[in-house]
Amino acid sequence: MSVVTQARVVEHLQRLRLGYLAERLDAALAEAARSEPTYLDFLDQLLQQETAAKQRKRIAMGIQIAHFPTVKTLDDFDFKFQASIDQRLVRELATGRFISQAENVLIFGPPGVGKTHLAIGLGRAAVESGHSVLFTSATALIGALAKSETEGQLAERLTFYSKPKLLIIDELGYLPFERRSAHLFFQLVARRYERGGTLITTNQLVTQWGTVFGDEVLAAAILDRLLHHSYTLMVQGESYRLRQKKKAGLLGQSSRREA
Template sequence: MKAVDHEMLVTHLDRLKLTAIRDQLDTLLDEAARSKMTLREALAFLVAREIARRDERRISMASKIAQFPFVRDLDGFDFEAQPSLDAGQIRELATCRWIAHGDMVLLLGPPGTGKTHLAVALGREAIRQSYSVQFVTAATLVAMLAKAHQDGQLDKQLTLLARPKLLIVDEIGYLPFEANAAHLFFQLVSRRYERGSLLITSNRSVGEWGSVFGDAVVATAILDRLLHHSSVITIRGDSYRLREKRRSGLLQKTGAALEPRPTAAQ
């Protein structure tokens, strides 16, 4: 058999854009030789490394495009600290079948109970499974829609927001919507209805959304579309942040209220 020139092999790999194999060629070939792989096994081994590198790059790029506020995964979520949460249901959502069907997910619960952690973790899992994702807070989303409406670019902005297979809207209910903002959000929900999935986190129950949106009629219309094909998950646990402060002695529980622990100076 004709001897294979190393430089020529690297050139061919570069031309085929097999950059992971190219960059680790000697190491990979040595490992294949040590493991006494057959030609078929060695080829599968090399291809698997190339695919892994491409997946890493794809996930990294897609995560930047999604604009997650931080990196979180389901393995880092403390399900034992939130006994009201069905871990099996969350693991089922991580399969992303609901995204394939264009369904909705609402994560409801008090501040600090891990809603955003779960939203980001599910969004990252969606990216791993090749779904496009965008993350945005409710306040930022409303500002985007209001500006687009003012500039006569609302339809263009709605089209852009309809493109990701999963749109995550975080923190609905922390600030009340103005009347016009509620109508703009309704248009977004309508645009994505049965076309793309929405994952929404909120500190308010759906029964309170009339006051959140400032218009019970608009809130009903929004919920009609969100709840048609949806999973509504309510977390009833304590805030992680307050729990840590309580453990450190910065807060003490008095009845149902949380009060700062008195200091020596007081």
């Protein structure tokens, strides 16, 4: 291949937005010269490489947009340690079908048992499946909604939180909501109802949500929409953080000092 022809091929690849192939054309040609594939096999290899590169780029961008607080995957989750979790249901949720059906997931459990890990893992799986995802803590969400209301931009902020196919709200119930905050949360839930999937982690059972939101009627209205099309996961067991402290002997040392 002449230099002029190669430059023209690279230009065509760039115009077609086949950037990965444009960057590694020399390497692809050198490899083809050694293995001498058929024209069809060579084209098949090139298209597979470009498709894989675009998929990696899309996933990386989706993860960045999601704003996950840490890097967690479902493969990293210790299901043996938290044997109470329905692993089959988790794997089903990881397919993302619940998102396509605009269904919700509620993960209940005490602090430290892996609820956030599961939420991030399911969120990453959703990104890999092609869904848009946004992760936020409950306190950050309410803070953003309250600020936008004060600035006269509540509609825009509600639209922002309504756009992702999956919205993950972490740590609901750790702090009680003020009455106005509870109403803002209801507006978001009502707007996403049957339009997008919502995943919530919480340390409070549904029977305690009236206390969380400071209003039994409002809590019932929120739960009615969240539970209508939903899956629930109950996580019971020891805290991961306490287990690590026990392994390190920190709890024992503390107990001896206090004694």
